[in-house]
Amino acid sequence: MRHLTTHRYIDLVARTGSIRSAAQRVHQTPSAVQRRIQSYEDELGFPIFERSTTGVRLTSAGELVIQHIREMLAETERLKSRVADLAGMRRGHVNIGCSQAMAPYFLPDQIALYQSKFPQVTFNVSVMEHDEAGPALEACLIDLALVFDKRSSPNYKILQSVPQRLSVLMRQGHPLASMQELRLRQCFEYPIILPISGFGGRALVDRAIYGKGYASAPILESNSFEYLKAHVARTDALSFQVEIGTPSQETDAGITGRKLDERDIEGGVLLFSQKEGRLLPVAASRFLEQMSKALVDQFGEP
Numbered sequence: 001m002r003h004l005t006t007h008r009y010i011d012l013v014a015r016t017g018s019i020r021s022a023a024q025r026v027h028q029t030p031s032a033v034q035r036r037i038q039s040y041e042d043e044l045g046f047p048i049f050e051r052s053t054t055g056v057r058l059t060s061a062g063e064l065v066i067q068h069i070r071e072m073l074a075e076t077e078r079l080k081s082r083v084a085d086l087a088g089m090r091r092g093h094v095n096i097g098c099s100q101a102m103a104p105y106f107l108p109d110q111i112a113l114y115q116s117k118f119p120q121v122t123f124n125v126s127v128m129e130h131d132e133a134g135p136a137l138e139a140c141l142i143d144l145a146l147v148f149d150k151r152s153s154p155n156y157k158i159l160q161s162v163p164q165r166l167s168v169l170m171r172q173g174h175p176l177a178s179m180q181e182l183r184l185r186q187c188f189e190y191p192i193i194l195p196i197s198g199f200g201g202r203a204l205v206d207r208a209i210y211g212k213g214y215a216s217a218p219i220l221e222s223n224s225f226e227y228l229k230a231h232v233a234r235t236d237a238l239s240f241q242v243e244i245g246t247p248s249q250e251t252d253a254g255i256t257g258r259k260l261d262e263r264d265i266e267g268g269v270l271l272f273s274q275k276e277g278r279l280l281p282v283a284a285s286r287f288l289e290q291m292s293k294a295l296v297d298q299f300g301e302p
Helices: 002-016 017-027 031-045 060-085 106-115 130-140 202-210 225-234 281-300
Strands: 050-052 054-060 092-098 119-129 144-147 157-164 166-171 194-197 220-222 239-242 255-260 268-275
Touching: 002 031, 002 060, 017 031, 031 106, 054 060, 060 092, 060 281, 092 106, 092 130, 092 281, 106 119, 119 255, 130 144, 130 268, 157 281, 166 202, 166 225, 194 202, 194 225, 194 239, 202 239, 202 268, 220 225, 220 255, 225 239, 225 255, 268 281
Parallel strands: 092 119, 092 144, 194 220
Antiparallel strands: 050 054, 144 268, 157 268, 166 239, 166 255
16 A cells, blocks of 8 residues: 555645655655655656745645545545454544534543444544535545534535524523523623634624624633633633533533523524535444434434
């Protein structure tokens, strides 16, 4: 499988934009990686990288080549997974893209459960927003995507679409924690902190408070949900999160969540997706089945 090594080098150079950086990651000399690429270009008859003093970037031919290479690498992983499955080895690798809301609780639980049954299957988790999921699936950078969306129309294959309400995040012991459901007006009686514009949940909040006299500007914004949670745990400030990313007393000792009244704010959806027409490796396909069941168990039929 010597050609696969060359393909992986080319893919890594395209990702990093540097032959030296790619060489360091695969524990090779830059000249060895350069020779592989040069040999490939000679055989192809076209340069696939433009070289400069600041690094390399794909040529027009290179853009076509990298798409072909990534599809081949994905198919090779699928083949290896199926061969290993026939041999009873239960090996494989799964690449997942997910929104930040999935990262603290739901996805770690699902991966831990899967690896308890198949410990030799490895995972890579990339945190991304819904508009990044389509290109990542199309380029075979990820096998599956689980992202929150404010009910737009994505251009990739949807396996499940799960409605999600917004919840209010607060510290345990907050004055509002005694209530099971909150009106949006009540929340704005306290300092509000929000994710930056561009996140799906932020768009829903902005839409809900537009023109409302009680609404005030957030006292803090961040692109990190972990930071927002940490700030909430230390103050009386409130933030917002979708159901699947809302902690309970059992999952987080510092903060808790309460649902927002549906009359005040529109919900969104979780989109569980894969690339249209792609046959997934066995490990990814099995994990897909487990995730689908878990979503149904937790939120009901989509």
